[in-house]
Amino acid sequence: MDISTTTTVPADTATSANCIPQALLHLHAVDYHAGNRHILNKVNLHLQQGQILTLIGPNGAGKTTLVKIALGLLTPTSGTVNRSADLRIGYMPQKLQVETTLPLSVERFLQLAPRAAPADIAGALLEVGAAHVRHSRLQSLSGGEMQRVLLARALLGKPDLLVLDEPTQGVDLKGQADLYSLITRLRDSHNCGVLMVSHDLHLVMSATDEVICLNQHVCCHGHPEQVGNDPAYLELFGQAGARAMAVYTHHHYHEHTLAGEVVAEHVHDDSCQHEHAPHVLANPQLRGKDGQ
Amino acid sequence: MTDFLLRAVVAGLLLALVAGPLGCFIVWRRMAYFGDTLSHSALLGIALGLLLNLNMQLTVIFICCMVALLLVLMETRKSLATDTLLGILAHSSLAVGLVLLSFTKTQIDLQAYLFGDLLTVTNVELLWLLGGCALVMVVLLSNWNALLSFTVQPELAQVEGLNVARLRVLLMLIIAVVVAVAMKIVGVLLITSLLIIPAATARLFARSPEQMAFGASLSGCMAVAGGLTASWFWDTPTGPSIVVVAAALFAVSALLKGRQ
Numbered sequence: 001m002d003i004s005t006t007t008t009v010p011a012d013t014a015t016s017a018n019c020i021p022q023a024l025l026h027l028h029a030v031d032y033h034a035g036n037r038h039i040l041n042k043v044n045l046h047l048q049q050g051q052i053l054t055l056i057g058p059n060g061a062g063k064t065t066l067v068k069i070a071l072g073l074l075t076p077t078s079g080t081v082n083r084s085a086d087l088r089i090g091y092m093p094q095k096l097q098v099e100t101t102l103p104l105s106v107e108r109f110l111q112l113a114p115r116a117a118p119a120d121i122a123g124a125l126l127e128v129g130a131a132h133v134r135h136s137r138l139q140s141l142s143g144g145e146m147q148r149v150l151l152a153r154a155l156l157g158k159p160d161l162l163v164l165d166e167p168t169q170g171v172d173l174k175g176q177a178d179l180y181s182l183i184t185r186l187r188d189s190h191n192c193g194v195l196m197v198s199h200d201l202h203l204v205m206s207a208t209d210e211v212i213c214l215n216q217h218v219c220c221h222g223h224p225e226q227v228g229n230d231p232a233y234l235e236l237f238g239q240a241g242a243r244a245m246a247v248y249t250h251h252h253y254h255e256h257t258l259a260g261e262v263v264a265e266h267v268h269d270d271s272c273q274h275e276h277a278p279h280v281l282a283n284p285q286l287r288g289k290d291g292q
Numbered sequence: 293m294t295d296f297l298l299r300a301v302v303a304g305l306l307l308a309l310v311a312g313p314l315g316c317f318i319v320w321r322r323m324a325y326f327g328d329t330l331s332h333s334a335l336l337g338i339a340l341g342l343l344l345n346l347n348m349q350l351t352v353i354f355i356c357c358m359v360a361l362l363l364v365l366m367e368t369r370k371s372l373a374t375d376t377l378l379g380i381l382a383h384s385s386l387a388v389g390l391v392l393l394s395f396t397k398t399q400i401d402l403q404a405y406l407f408g409d410l411l412t413v414t415n416v417e418l419l420w421l422l423g424g425c426a427l428v429m430v431v432l433l434s435n436w437n438a439l440l441s442f443t444v445q446p447e448l449a450q451v452e453g454l455n456v457a458r459l460r461v462l463l464m465l466i467i468a469v470v471v472a473v474a475m476k477i478v479g480v481l482l483i484t485s486l487l488i489i490p491a492a493t494a495r496l497f498a499r500s501p502e503q504m505a506f507g508a509s510l511s512g513c514m515a516v517a518g519g520l521t522a523s524w525f526w527d528t529p530t531g532p533s534i535v536v537v538a539a540a541l542f543a544v545s546a547l548l549k550g551r552q
Contacts, residue, residue: 071451091451098444102320103498112441114452157452 021049024087024161024193025070030079032065039065040076041217045195049160052187052194054204057214058236063197064094066214067165070195090159090192092150094166096138104138106130106149113156124152127189128182143170147179155186162186164196168203176200180207201237297524300410303421304516304534307474307486310425312494312509313432314470315487316501317463320443325375326363326464327484329382330471333359334480335389337472338405342396349420352475356468359385364464386480408479408531410520417476424473428466439463440501478531489538490515496549511541 025047032040039062047053055063068074069081071091098104110121125131130148133141141149147167154162167183168176180203187194198204205211205224212221213233220230227233318327337352344351359381366377393400404412413421432439441449442459450456471483478486494507518541519534 068447071447073447073450089451091448093445093448096445096448099320099322101492101495102443103495103500103504104444105500108500109444112437112444112449114454153448163451 021051022084023048024084025195026080026082027066027070028080028082030066030069030076030081032062032069032074033077034065039216040069043079043214043218045070045212047161047193047195049193050187050191051210052184052196052208053210053212054208055195055197055212055214056199056201056204057219061215063214064165067163067195067197071163084160087161088157088159090154090157090162092147092154092162092164092167094197095169096146096150098138100139106133106136106138106141109138109149110153110156113153116156120156121152124155125149127155127186128152144172144175144179147171148182151182151186155190159190159192161193161195162190164194166197166199168198168200176203180204183207296411296413297520299413299415299418300520300530301516303413303418303477304410304520305513306421306425307470307477308490308512308516309509310428310432310470311474311487312490312507312512313505314428314467315489315491315508315512316494316505317439317443318467318484318487319491319495320501321463323467324484324488325378325382327467327471327487329363329378329385330356330359330468331475331480331483332382333385333389334472334475334483335405336385336392337389338400338475339389339392339396342398342400343392349417349473353424353469353472356472357465360464360468361461364461367460404479405475406479406481407529408475408477408482410477410530410534411523413476421473421477424469428470431462431466435459435462478534482531482535485535486512486515486538489535489542493538493542493545496545511545512538515541 023046025045027043027045030040030043030045031038043062043066045053045066055066057063065074069076071089072081072083098109106125107121110116110124122131122134125134128148128151130145130152133145133149136145138146138149147169151164151167154164162183164183168179171179180200183194183196184207186192196204196208205228208224210222211224211227213219213227213230213236215236219232219236220227222230318324334352334356337355338348340346340355341348341351362381363378366374390402393402401409403409438449438454438459439462441452442454442456446456449459467487470487474483474486490510490512491504491508493511494504498504498507515534515538518537519530522528522533522537523530
């Protein structure tokens with residue numbers, strides 16, 4: 001097996017950091033075998049500063065394995081992993097199961113991050129909207145609160161790159177949308193890259209710059225619109241995937257109540273940037289309401 | 293007359309002090325069975341020490357550390373059914389130890405090794421205990437946050453820059469050292485209980501990991517004091533008496549806590 005993993009490469013210091021976003025992470029032709037199972041096959045991945053990249057794919061597609069390789073927790077069987085020099089990574093693991101025998105408050109949990117000053121902890125909790133649980137027991141948090149606390153821990157290291165493995169696990173639908181918009185806000189305020197794994201097709205499509213559709217190999221990748229129209233995507237996700245794209249495309253201009261009624265429709269004028277056709281085609285039942 | 297009692301008190305309290313925080317990690321990481329396996333293998337150390345005419349205490353520490361490293365190796369290879377293998381390792385090392393002991397010409401007090409004999413602790417044994425406990429305490433305190441972070445989420449700890457493999461070995465080795473030096477006090481069959489029961493008692497009242505560690509030390513010390521007192525007045529075996537008091541403290545605490 002040829003293992004040629006370089007963990008750091010000198011940053012492209014020649015390029016001005018101000019105009020050209022810095023490349024944070026580059027994976028090239030990554031293969032991973034576990035025993036005789038071939039989990040990843042020639043996977044390429046490129047992530048830049050300020051970019052949100054989402055990995056989608058069915059269970060067992062190797063998403064978490066790929067994330068662990070990107071983090072350096074696993075070494076690929078072959079292929080190269082390049083991280084920019086001194087890359088600070090904030091990691092949010094898929095789940096945190098703290099033994100009930102371990103009495104741990106949110107604050108003490110956050111203090112476990114290296115060099116976490118009290119002011120930083122308060123700031124991070126405020127930023128993720130979880131200041132109120134600071135003194136709560138970790139095991140008493142709701143799904144959404146727990147994910148926010150994990151995000152706060154990831155932010156404490158002042159990361160250039162956030163790696164989030166299923167950030168909305170165990171969170172209700174409304175909470176999921178809130179979390180994705182929080183992630184987008186964090187990307188903007190910290191100007192960091194985001195690599196995340198997600199199952200929430202319909203929500204994630206509007207919250208990401210780039211999608212990689214993974215099923216052991218990269219089925220397709222690109223902007224959410226491109227991926228949504230890709231036959232490989234439709235084959236992998238079928239009807240659910242098509243519906244997700246439909247929700248995604250019409251997410252831009254109105255919201256529905258739970259009963260499906262259109263809540264707020266903005267006035268369509270020349271300033272509208274969005275494309276209407278795919279939405280109307282994908283949702284014939286809505287055509288009567290807001291089709292033109 | 294009071295010399296041996298003084299040694300017994302010092303030895304018991306020393307051990308309880310260290311067993312508190314260490315026992316917490318055993319509880320948090322669900323390592324009770326690991327502790328059992330290590331302590332059972334201590335008897336193998338005794339047998340080898342006697343047969344090969346080596347320093348007994350050093351041999352026991354060496355054997356315990358070797359078994360600890362073997363366990364780390366097993367833990368990282370998840371493909372094996374850990375509890376079964378631990379059971380095999382624990383009881384076969386105990387059995388091999390007992391069989392080997394039957395070949396030695398020296399008559400040894402097997403009962404003392406199985407159930408402990410705090411009242412016959414010698415000055416040399418006390419020094420070994422002091423050295424071992426001091427070492428373990430220093431390692432525990434200087435790595436406290438790292439060990440805690442590793443216990444809560446090892447992968448997160450690793451991404452944050454901790455050497456998780458080193459911490460895993462470190463924790464296992466200090467358990468091995470404590471088991472090896474504590475063998476004389478409560479015996480191989482009861483060591484794990486002195487690690488776990490006080491920690492479980494402290495858990496009922498603790499609101500932070502540090503409180504739990506401190507509370508475990510405290511309730512361990514109370515168990516030692518109570519056990520020695522019972523042994524002194526009613527001539528009960530010391531090791532089991534200590535464990536009985538520890539268990540009683542847990543039961544009373546659980547009842548009190550449950551009533552609230």
